[in-house]
Amino acid sequence: MQHNEPLNDRNVSEQSPYFYVDIEAYPTTGWDKFKQVIKRSFKGELFVGLWVVMREMIKFDIHTVQYPKEKLPIGPRYRAVHKLLRLWESGYERCIGCGLCEKICISDCIRMDTKIDENSRKEVTEYSINLGRCIFCGYCAEVCPELAIVHGQRYENGSEQRAHFVIKDDMLTPLDWLTSGQQAEFPGFGAITPNESVTKTPLAY
């Protein structure tokens, strides 16, 4: 699924497949020009061009990706529209409302509203990212101590209104996704392996 292209050395050197093209000096005298015309006319270079395109047509090695129907795989670290993740154990939101992402956001587009809930746990009531301002730098995901906010893979963010992307419910993993194991996990500080048997966090008792 993942597409890895080997790194090409594009500098011209002994080892690399790239080389300078031989370009002959332009003819100056009339006779030389005439000879060049004759040489080019009968060398058949035009047929080389014809053959190249005909070969490609016969090989029929089409490289088109029919985009809405098929999509290219994107890297796991692709920084598209954000996601808020849930805890595997309990299904609670991972976000503890610390506000670090709001502080670090260099384009100042994250806003959150928190309160203390009945379990005296900090609850995030509102969480919004203004995608019109967001530059997708990834600092919020980087700074998050709980791996609660991550960048997702949803790059098709065309809509009538920017506001359609910023609502907390859109970013938060739905509960049924979590139970069916569809929440993508990212390796990093605080993350757990989804396949390990997990027990409920003390808060759930």
Added chain:
Amino acid sequence: MDMAFIIETIIKIVVILLVFSALAGLGTYFERKVLAFMQRRLGPMHVGPFGLLQVAADGIKLFTKEDIIPQNVVKPIFKIAPVITAATAFMAAAAIPFWPEFSAFGYKVHPIVADINVGILYVLGIMAVGLYGPLLGGMASANKFSLISAARSAAVFISYEVISGLALLAPLMMVGSLSLIDINNYQAGGIGNWIVWSQPVAFILFWIAAFAETGRTPFHLIANDHEIIDGFGTEYSGMRWGLFFIGEYANMFFISFVIAIIFLGGFGDGSIAGAFQLLLKVSFFFFFFLWTRAAWPDVRPDQLMWLCWKVLMPLAVVNIVITGLVMMF
């Protein structure tokens, strides 16, 4: 002139108009597909199976678009120019035999509108009149790119009329007739009798000139997108622009017929096999127009003139002289 002849001629005209208008549309489809495959793309895929209905979608779009007449154009000339291109392209078809004569329902059909004894002269003449489409359209457009295109089209068409005329002289000297049916019958003996074997230089020259006269890619500088937008078509929209398009593609088909009939034996002895061979030859020449567009770069205007007057015209003249000497002695 009896009634049956008039009716038959009108039917033939209508059939040719319909068939080649449709073929011009399909030609754009084939051009897109062939170019796409040669560039490892898929081409039109979404409208209809394999994008076949893209032609219909384009037609609807062209017909329903607003017909914009810009403020500063010379209005009557601006309006008539696309009609000249399309009309002359189809008028040239009058003297082209598209198919050997056959009998249907006991009635002998000649698939040529008018078998005039100056057939090829008429075809080339009418195609030359087609110059006025780009020329007048470009000059009336009040747009500098259109003006450049008009100047270029005048230069290119007139120069390459010389080439195509001189190149055709040698085969015509051998045949001794200007009628395309006579030229075809001259080669009826089979593949060995094709004029291309005795006149290879004339064949190549006429083929090159055909590219210039249809404005196809190695000589596409009349409407070169990367230099002068769409040239004479820049200010046109909707079906007026579409008429230029139909004219260009119809011209490609007709010139393919002319090349196949004059140099490659046409429909041969008039059998069904010969008729289908003619269609195959025409398809090849049409395909070659698309093929070169994928493969070759455009030449500069000065290179085009250089090629015409310093290379092709001397070659054509030498070819005529040699042909004459061979025929005399």
